[in-house]
Amino acid sequence: MSRKSAPKSVIKRLPVYLRILDNLIRRDVEIISSRVLSEETGFTAEQIRKDLAYFGAFGTRGTGYNTSYLRDKLLRIIGLDKQTRLVVIGAGHLGKALTRYNASKNPYVDIVGVFDANPEEVGTEIEGMKIQPIADMSDIIKAENVKVAMITVPAEVAQKVADNLISLGITAILNFAPTKLNVPGNVHVHNADLTIELQSLIYYAMEDEKQNLGGNNIPQKP
Amino acid sequence: MSRKSAPKSVIKRLPVYLRILDNLIRRDVEIISSRVLSEETGFTAEQIRKDLAYFGAFGTRGTGYNTSYLRDKLLRIIGLDKQTRLVVIGAGHLGKALTRYNASKNPYVDIVGVFDANPEEVGTEIEGMKIQPIADMSDIIKAENVKVAMITVPAEVAQKVADNLISLGITAILNFAPTKLNVPGNVHVHNADLTIELQSLIYYAMEDEKQNLGGNNIPQKP
DNA sequence: TGTTCTGTGTTAAAATATTAACAAGTATTT
DNA sequence: AAATACTTGTTAATATTTTAACACAGAACA
Secondary structure, eight states, rough: OOOOOHHHHHHHHHHHHHHHHHHHTTTOOEEEHHHHHHHHHHHOOOHHHHHTTTOOOOOEEEEEHHHHHHHHHHHHHHSSSSOOOEEEESSHHHHHHHHHHHHHHTEEEEEEEEEEOOOTTTTEETTTTEEGGGGGGGHHHHHHTEEEEEOOHHHHHHHHHHHHHHHHHHOOEOOOOSSSSOOTTTTTEEEEHHHHHHHHHHHHHHHHHHHHHSOOOOOOOO | OOOOOHHHHHHHHHHHHHHHHHHHHTTTTTTOOOOHHHHHHHHHHHHHHHHEEEEEEEEBBBBEEEHHHHHHHHHHTOOOOOOOOEEEEOSSSSHHHHHHHHHHTTTTEEEEEEEOOTTTOOOOOOOEOEEEGGGGHHHHHHHTTTTTTESSSSSHHHHHHHHHHHHOOEEEEEEEESSOOOOOOOOEEEOOOOHHHHHHHHHHHHHHHHHHOHHHHHSOOO
């Protein structure tokens, strides 16, 4: 019964498997082996099998995995089998990008509100949705019983926005503001910090550069 | 001399330290302990000290770290002491958000070109920079000797764009397209996949939901 | 100048995560 | 129907990462 709960690293890979399966199903592929999944995802076949094993046995030995069946299982595991309602706070370029992408390409979530403090943005449309004033946030979050929010406001106001959201019942925040949010223990925060990704990439790029430049550092034997 | 190279997980935290130090220096804080850094970053003090130790001994025992000194060291370590030139491919909302953020808030990088295939976008300005046609990409990358690129094009064309970039000498790619890029071994790719962050967040949020719903599962003593 | 206090840097232990190996099914072939 | 080929699920070994413990060095104070 009580299966050992899956590591965080595993949870981060599940959405990748899900996406590949979506693609395969669209291409009418019905069966897929862990080896081929490996090629598509970049993770090793062993890892994929082990990841799935945390949640059950979904494949057929000698054959592979049924794509539709495995997708359904993954949806259930991740919690996407029922649409997740969410709100976007901050309708700058990033907020708009996220709204547009999720509204058009992510069938598993339902954006029920996009909010911005800037009066000039309020009223304009994005993906058939009117951007609303922050003042209206409370009503919608309560009426729709929203639990998940994406924050794309400037860092200076992110904590205030988060506090507000939490008081309205939000328990999961995807934070794009480059700042640490202090939240109570029952609230989940994932930081999607684009600067971090860029700077750590630069680290590896520069590392190469140095090696190529540094010349012959090998000490000569006397 | 030959220090053991730092784990990936450490590299991902360095930009966070850097940001906090920037903030502290702006507030004229000159000395900081690992304990206070811990509060600001959310990482443990032990972890911070150990992370820094991979690169040297930058603090003073009994006192803490000099903020300016540590920032300079971190800049050197990450490779941000010299400005990194980079290009943005794809000028949709996400490309614009990244361009705007990095041009105005990230002093360590220099965006030398923003490119888009859509003729309607070409010529419009973002942060004082004209969006250029993909056709001009080659000239600028070569002229400026650019090594780093951010890709924010649709998934369908991401691989083609990446191949093109690599042929022009790009060796580091921050990929926002939700697809796996196949690249030669000397090219670094970091995937910044916003869907993955959102879906794994939903996993943890739904996990709670289930527990709260499930009712009293504790078996009664007879 | 010695004593105490504070906080770093280093070494050791514990916890996570990945990789490898293989036994156990399933399908296919002869 | 037996033998072969395949591919999963599970267990064991390895590697990585985090947490903990503490010796050591500088600062403050008596």
